[in-house]
Amino acid sequence: MRAFILAAGEGTRMWPLTDTRPKPLIPLANKPIIEHILDALVEAGIEKISILIGYEGRQIAERYGYSYKGAKIDYVYQNERRGTGDAVLYASKYNDEKFLILNGDLYFEKSAISDILGHDNAVLGVYKDNAESYGLLIGDENLEEIREKVPSSSGLVNAGVYVFHREIFEYIKRVELSPRGEIEFTDAINMFVKEHDVKIVKYNGLWLDIGYPWHLLDATKAYLEKMKCEIGGEVEENVVLKGKVCIGEGTKIMSGTYIEGPVLIGKNCKIGPNAYIRPYTVIGDDCHIGNSSEVKASIIMNGSKVPHFNYVGDSVIGENCNLGAGTKVANLRLDEKNIRVVVKDKIVDTGRRKLGVIMGDYVHTGINVSIDVGTMIGSYAAIAPGAKIKGIVSTRSRVF
Incomplete structure (x- = not known):
């Protein structure tokens, strides 16, 4: 299986820390966010890692080169940022049958990868008391829909870690532009689940979406308590x-x-x-x-x-x-x-x-x-x- 890390965004909400670096290279506990992800992938036995880069992506390529702790790394450059669906579609250039797809700005415990790898098509879900800023996962064992930003909601939310067979690419190609003019990966998933079973993998470990600079303080606290x-x-x-x-x-x-x-x-x-x-x-x-x-x-x-x-x-x-x-x-x-x-x-x-x-x-x-x-x-x-x-x-x- 190939891991495909989405790391091309400009990270404008993380300003001013992204003035001089791409968001995945912002340090968390003296190590870039993306390096925590790479460590988790290597520990899970992933040997092929592709990283989608864009804004200041040269810094990522220069830092990690073409191998990391025995895993092979290569890079794909996203010329124009047109949404998460468009980003995932860049993985279609590879011949692999199954992909582990991850957002490049997450912090989670290494067990998150092993929890999802055993499934054919799956979305990692984490529980949030306040879920209105996330994509809410509708369904019990199998996903029925990802519903974005539901007011006053709580429940399992989309954790930004997925396993999909390459058939998902055909569904992305059918997605129409969203109101903000982007190709949304969640729209493709919502079409996919109507014809395929997609497992909701419930993850109870530490997971943090680092969307704003002050989230680094929360992630740091969580890391230090376990170091x-x-x-x-x-x-x-x-x-x-x-x-x-x-x-x-x-x-x-x-x-x-x-x-x-x-x-x-x-x-x-x-x-x-x-x-x-x-x-x-x-x-x-x-x-x-x-x-x-x-x-x-x-x-x-x-x-x-x-x-x-x-x-x-x-x-x-x-x-x-x-x-x-x-x-x-x-x-x-x-x-x-x-x-x-x-x-x-x-x-x-x-x-x-x-x-x-x-x-x-x-x-x-x-x-x-x-x-x-x-x-x-x-x-x-x-x-x-x-x-x-x-x-x-x-x-x-x-x-x-």
Whole structure:
């Protein structure tokens, strides 16, 4: 069986993290999202993997080449994004009889693959109390219909993992354009189930659809709660490590630092002296968390520096950012209501009472910058000393 990963989309809802990379290469626990999927495929015994690429797809091809842990990889370029059905149809170029089809922006436990592989035609389903943002799976054992975005619904939803015989391609070719002008894979499936049995495979393990940047914080929490730990760096005297704390090779934890796990720290980092790192934090490789800085439930990507007198809470900091001394991030509204942000010109309720900043790569702030809750900062932005910022800061902006 061939695995076919859909990884061509622009990931506009994940801005600013997709300024500089395709969505599947956004790191989750210091490893790209798509790499978690590749690991699951290899462990399940899949030997042929094809990846559909588009926006910044060259980065995926350059990173993984043509083999991954013994599995062969090849790439198909999608010139024009015309919907999920059109994306799946690119797999028809292969002669395989059966395909494992996966969205390239999911995080799930490896057992999800083994659960679905034994079926001829199947859709993976996960239970959601609030299913109105997903495709609701109608049917008991066999799928009768995928019903999109049913208001006030709950139940099994489409998890974006499928097994289909190649006959599915003929049904995709018959699909008419949706109101948004796309060829929808779910429309093809709804036609297919009228003439073929399609199994609903109920999956009870961890599954997360990473649709918005703050979903990375949820996925990180889930990952850290189950991770196994090793300490590969140097820990000086008068350091407190409490709970599960993983430390990469070449990292130095300096005196006076207090770390409450679960926390994951990458390679060649400098932490401290006198830093405070709180639970559910991931720090990438080559980072610096310095004197009197506090980081809580956040993601600090490779090469970024939170060097002195900083507070970062419930935030995502991109690669190679530098926070000036005294830069602080607010993460809680005064009225303690859910934080709302603007995504693609629409106000979105994040569902979170606490959310700091989503910061793209190569952002620099001056000293004593104040960043309000739910702020989104585009890559390569520069923020002048003493500035107070909120809302949207565009890519390559200069804020004075």
